[in-house]
Amino acid sequence: MEFKEKTLANGLTIVGEVNPAAKSAAVGFFVKTGSRDETEQINGVSHFLEHMLFKGTDRLGALQVNEAFDRTGAEFNAGTSWETTIYHAAVLPEYLLEVTKLWIGLMRPALRDEDFTIEKEVIKQEIAMYKDMPSFDVVDRCRKLHFGTHPCGNSVLGSEQSIDTLKSEQMRDYFARRYAPNNMVLGCAGNFDWGEFCSVAEGLCGCWQKQAADRKLDDGRGSKSKERLEKPNLNCEHICIMSWSVSAQDPRRFAAYLLSNIIGDSAGSRFYWELVDSALAETASMQFGPMDGTGVFCSYILCSRENVDKVIDIVKNIFNSVSNDGITEAELTKAKNKTLSALVIENELSHGRLIRLGANWLYLQQYRSIEQDVNAIRAVTTDDVNTLASRFNLGDFTQFSIGPAPSG
Amino acid sequence: MAENFDKRILNNGMVILGERMEGVESAAFGFMLPTGAALLPEGSCGAANVIADWIFRGAGDKNSRELSDALDGLGLHRASSVSSSHIGIGAALEASNLAQALNLYADVILRPNLQENQFKSARQLAIEGIQALDDDPRQKVMLKLREQFYPAPLGRSTVGEVAELKSLMSEQARQILHDNFSLSETIFAVAGKYDFESVCGQIKNLFAAELRKPLKPITLRPQTDDYTHIHNDGAQVHIGLMTETVKLSDENYYNDRVAISVLSGGMSARLFTEVREKRGLCYAIGARYHCLKDAAGIMCYAGTAPEKAQETLDVIIGEFYRLSEGISKEEIDRAKVGLKSSLILQSESSSSRAGAIGSDYYMLGRVRSLDEIKQGIEQTSVDSVLTFLRDNEFKSFTVVTIGPKQVTVE
Numbered sequence: 001m002e003f004k005e006k007t008l009a010n011g012l013t014i015v016g017e018v019n020p021a022a023k024s025a026a027v028g029f030f031v032k033t034g035s036r037d038e039t040e041q042i043n044g045v046s047h048f049l050e051h052m053l054f055k056g057t058d059r060l061g062a063l064q065v066n067e068a069f070d071r072t073g074a075e076f077n078a079g080t081s082w083e084t085t086i087y088h089a090a091v092l093p094e095y096l097l098e099v100t101k102l103w104i105g106l107m108r109p110a111l112r113d114e115d116f117t118i119e120k121e122v123i124k125q126e127i128a129m130y131k132d133m134p135s136f137d138v139v140d141r142c143r144k145l146h147f148g149t150h151p152c153g154n155s156v157l158g159s160e161q162s163i164d165t166l167k168s169e170q171m172r173d174y175f176a177r178r179y180a181p182n183n184m185v186l187g188c189a190g191n192f193d194w195g196e197f198c199s200v201a202e203g204l205c206g207c208w209q210k211q212a213a214d215r216k217l218d219d220g221r222g223s224k225s226k227e228r229l230e231k232p233n234l235n236c237e238h239i240c241i242m243s244w245s246v247s248a249q250d251p252r253r254f255a256a257y258l259l260s261n262i263i264g265d266s267a268g269s270r271f272y273w274e275l276v277d278s279a280l281a282e283t284a285s286m287q288f289g290p291m292d293g294t295g296v297f298c299s300y301i302l303c304s305r306e307n308v309d310k311v312i313d314i315v316k317n318i319f320n321s322v323s324n325d326g327i328t329e330a331e332l333t334k335a336k337n338k339t340l341s342a343l344v345i346e347n348e349l350s351h352g353r354l355i356r357l358g359a360n361w362l363y364l365q366q367y368r369s370i371e372q373d374v375n376a377i378r379a380v381t382t383d384d385v386n387t388l389a390s391r392f393n394l395g396d397f398t399q400f401s402i403g404p405a406p407s408g
Numbered sequence: 409m410a411e412n413f414d415k416r417i418l419n420n421g422m423v424i425l426g427e428r429m430e431g432v433e434s435a436a437f438g439f440m441l442p443t444g445a446a447l448l449p450e451g452s453c454g455a456a457n458v459i460a461d462w463i464f465r466g467a468g469d470k471n472s473r474e475l476s477d478a479l480d481g482l483g484l485h486r487a488s489s490v491s492s493s494h495i496g497i498g499a500a501l502e503a504s505n506l507a508q509a510l511n512l513y514a515d516v517i518l519r520p521n522l523q524e525n526q527f528k529s530a531r532q533l534a535i536e537g538i539q540a541l542d543d544d545p546r547q548k549v550m551l552k553l554r555e556q557f558y559p560a561p562l563g564r565s566t567v568g569e570v571a572e573l574k575s576l577m578s579e580q581a582r583q584i585l586h587d588n589f590s591l592s593e594t595i596f597a598v599a600g601k602y603d604f605e606s607v608c609g610q611i612k613n614l615f616a617a618e619l620r621k622p623l624k625p626i627t628l629r630p631q632t633d634d635y636t637h638i639h640n641d642g643a644q645v646h647i648g649l650m651t652e653t654v655k656l657s658d659e660n661y662y663n664d665r666v667a668i669s670v671l672s673g674g675m676s677a678r679l680f681t682e683v684r685e686k687r688g689l690c691y692a693i694g695a696r697y698h699c700l701k702d703a704a705g706i707m708c709y710a711g712t713a714p715e716k717a718q719e720t721l722d723v724i725i726g727e728f729y730r731l732s733e734g735i736s737k738e739e740i741d742r743a744k745v746g747l748k749s750s751l752i753l754q755s756e757s758s759s760s761r762a763g764a765i766g767s768d769y770y771m772l773g774r775v776r777s778l779d780e781i782k783q784g785i786e787q788t789s790v791d792s793v794l795t796f797l798r799d800n801e802f803k804s805f806t807v808v809t810i811g812p813k814q815v816t817v818e
Contacts, residue, residue, distance in 0.1 A: 054675070282533065
């Protein structure tokens with residue numbers, strides 16, 4: 001595994017991890033932009049723009065773009081979050097350059113009005129789809145409640161209303177500001193020739209203009225408010241609990257990952273034994289969500305309406321006991337084993353390696369080998385986790401619930 | 409069988425399969441136990457989920473927590489599933505922990521504690537799972553669709569029925585486990601980094617003493633309705649649609665797969681282009697091949713606004729019929745490249761290979777090599793796909809919708 005890096009004069013960073021033994025290669029653009037970089041008036045534009053990139057360039061129409069991808073047999077997709085927009089494709093090595101050129105072309109899209117109008121309908125359907133997924137909807141709403149006016153509370157999809165009123169000029173303006181070469185990273189992992197890859201990228205991206213692309217990096221401590229939304233068509237209670245945590249850049253992030261695993265992994269965690277094992281809740285999981293300059297612990301619980309009070313009491317007890325009594329050595333060892341093997345398995349695929357490679361560069365401007373992360377996880381002590389748990393009190397949480405009307 | 413495959417059959421009939429992979433440090437394994445939803449006695453729909461949970465709540469000399477700690481101690485990523493034919497239990501892990509994991513799984517399969525209080529929790533959790541499905545119309549519509557499409561009991565819900573689970577007693581569950589955990593019908597598959605001789609030796613020591621037990625045959629009943637609507641005041645109408653097609657063992661299997669890829673393989677495929685790109689009717693739209701041993705179908709999902717549901721359904725069905733009218737060489741070529749490439753990309757994952765070889769063996773009685781599959785795809789052409797489609801016209805469509813509005817199915 002060999003790491004490579006090059007930064008062009010216009011600020012575009014190209015990173016690569018070459019593995020000649022792989023059967024495939026994965027390539028992608030990592031753009032440092034997402035819903036936290038939007039204002040209320042243009043909420044949803046990052047995600048809408050991600051869709052619009054597939055509509056083509058001055059030389060390629062949407063159908064031609066889709067055909068061009070499919071000719072390479074690529075497994076490709078894109079995703080927008082609160083702070084990144086990622087475009088990625090995994091291909092057989094012989095198609096790598098073709099698919100790289102295609103992505104590069106799409107990073108300078110035409111953004112035609114007629115495509116904008118029809119895609120607006122698709123986006124509205126996507127918003128409706130997620131409304132029918134309460135497990136997603138509740139997290140989105142809880143994030144808004146938690147962050148309040150902090151931009152990390154902005155919904156990725158936007159609302160039907162913000163999408164309706166969004167104009168194509170606003171999108172073009174946003175694109176010009178955010179898709180600057182110095183605000184994005186081009187990455188490649190797997191079986192490929194670094195020299196050839198770089199010269200293609202340099203030849204085609206070298207002319208892109210540098211722009212000022214800033215981001216506000218306030219820490220978000222969270223509102224600690226509690227709200228509930230009644231939806232008569234639901235059968236169960238969906239609960240999201242969110243609290244303040246360390247950022248993606250913070251060295252304590254490894255302890256934070258392990259803490260969330262100890263409390264809320266799908267098997268063998270405290271949530272599992274106290275909520276799921278006894279069938280008080282159908283699902284109870286906790287995740288650490290590191291972000292740029294801030295972070296959250298986020299739990300999702302699905303249970304019947306009649307168990308809500310009991311479940312919330314148990315969650316509070318678990319949080320208190322972690323803060324007051326700490327975690328055990330045995331819990332930490334289990335969490336480490338699970339985390340380490342997940343890391344190894346996920347990184348056997350070029351696609352998994354690409355996502356790690358790009359994300360590390362975006363957040364840390366750093367290459368981290370798997371071994372470095374393995375060692376960092378191994379080095380975490382119970383004291384590290386307990387200190388973190390007392391500094392970031394899990395009991396100070398924001399809670400949003402969605403569920404049916406009270407029965408009877 | 410290709411170079412990197414391993415196979416052995418124990419005296420009691422249990423099948424051991426392996427696929428060695430270069431350059432990986434992990435191994436993935438799975439036991440396919442013949443206790444799927446279709447094989448359960450009448451009136452116990454959902455029992456397989458209860459059993460799949462119950463057997464992990466203590467086994468051998470370990471109670472529930474000790475067993476879980478032991479599995480977690482090995483860093484196991486557990487996977488457990490219930491299909492029409494099997495309970496599948498397995499895991500992905502670092503290869504050096506494989507032998508210890510297999511010892512624990514032998515306890516789970518052969519010596520589960522099956523305590524009464526644990527049964528109640530496992531059953532309650534299964535019931536909660538069914539109730540949670542009401543809040544996930546997208547998944548629910550596909551389960552209902554399979555139930556309606558396949559001749560009963562093949563399509564029986566893999567999640568279960570609340571009423572039947574509520575009356576399920578631990579004695580019945582024990583009996584099902586006793587009757588169905590038949591090692592002569594069990595397939596064990598491993599992929600990644602492993603030593604086949606030592607895996608076989610270990611599996612033989614652990615499992616060979618158990619004798620053959622014949623499974624009770626099931627009788628198929630005809631399908632029921634063509635269209636069902638479930639009312640739900642959600643934001644979208646969730647449409648599930650399915651039509652009959654050839655099985656994995658059919659000589660036209662690859663023609664079929666290429667045809668389905670033309671319909672819904674990549675983003676340039678017809679459904680995505682016509683339904684989403686040109687008309688903006690949906691965000692989620694797609695069709696895929698779905699196969700059981702004794703029946704197969706093309707399964708399609710679309711989620712759309714109530715006022716667009718009818719148009720969406722009409723466009724989808726129109727696209728099915730339009731396939732046999734003509735397909736361009738470019739479309740066939742893209743479909744073939746897509747199928748081949750996804751095959752190779754998946755071959756890098758030990759979990760997907762362990763799943764694939766197990767399922768091949770169950771469906772075909774043998775494992776296809778990647779080369780054989782590639783060749784099968786390669787040999788298709790515009791002519792062969794069109795001939796297949798014209799000889800096998802789509803006859804009828806089974807449709808299920810969940811949402812605020814019904815559709816009309818011709």
